[in-house]
Amino acid sequence: MRNDRRSRTFVLAFVLPVLLFTIAFGALSLFLEPVEGGMTRLGHWSERDFGWHHAQPAIPYRANGRDVKAPTVLVLGDSFTRANIWQSFLSADAGEVLSYHYPDVGCIGNWVKWALGKPFASTDTIVVQTVERELVSRFASIEICAKLVPKPFEMVSGTVLPKRFYFPPTMDAEFIWRTAVNSFHMQPDSPRIVSGKVINVPLTTAKLFSNLESGRILFYRNDELKNGWTEEHLQATARNLKSLQDRFEKAGMHFLIVVIPDKSTVYGPYFAAAQPENKYAQEMKAFAAQAVNTIDLLTPFQAQLPGFVDLYSPNDSHLSVEGYRFLGEIIERQLLAQRGHVVHELK
DSSP, X not given: OHHHHHHHHHHHHHHHHHHHXXXXXXXXXXXXXXXXXXXXXHHTOOHHHHSOOSOOOOEEEOOBSTTOOSOSEEEEESHHHHTOHHHHTSOGGGOOEEEEEGGGSSOHHHHHHHXXXXXXXXXXXXXXXXXXXXXXXXXSSOOOOOOOOOOOOOBOOEEEOOOOOOOSOOOOHHHHHHHHHHHHHOOTTOOOEEETTEEEEEBSOSOSOOSTTTTEEEEEGGGGGGGGOOHHHHHHHHHHHHHHHHHHHHTTOEEEEEEEOOHHHHHGGGBSSOOOOOHHHHHHHHHHHTTOOBOOOHHHHXXXXXXXXXXXXXXXXXXXXXXXXXXXXXXHHHHHHHTTOOOOOOO
């Protein structure tokens, strides 16, 4: 009997603390909300503070991959293209689009050589997209790699309404602990905070985003790598892109390079602390000097602020759905203009 009581006491002494910890951990995880955004995940910031609350429109996803038989436009891009959102907002006037993701094409040089071979007789336009922070690393020199047939990413057509999810909770104890510590120490007037791969800085206004902590912004730490770019880097990049453009135009195709400005570039004028020189303007100047076909996205993006809430997602480095729709409209106008069409005004 005595042994039974001792056993029960031992079990309670062991199980009860574990049970209490599990309950407390689960409650904290629910409070911080399940992680969804790239910046919240990489920087250990809570969705409760940085998850969006602005209603997003439905996304009418276009098909991509094997279901696209006669593409008018071939696109090579990074995660801004892999989501297939801005392409899905293009109208039928832009033509059928077939998109490729950098990791699936071997290397840029291989994709270019493949596309120059006109694998689709219907193609008359080439779009190459890159996020600003990767511009120089991708195009200051264009590598040559083993030949392979690029594969487009697969996506079926359909409509999706973006939603935020509040369940199930994130069960990574280390992540929850570090996120809770960050949330506890962050104050509205806290200066620049670097956590993991993410930088968190205060803004001069709380009207740009829909999240609870809208007076602050999260952006990717690698955005600051461009501060080390020299004029020689930009000139070499522009020359290489002009060379690609000439090759495609000689093959009878239009060419367009789309450089999506970093989140920190777009919102830089609203940072509470001074920011380095605007590299995007220098990029556009270098392109203009080489007559590279491109779009200055920074000017229309910033013209929408501060009235455009969540142009970029507060918890991510990418555009919101509304931001992608706006991007699609800008790209479509440029594509039609290069084909000699009359284009409408931006909304």
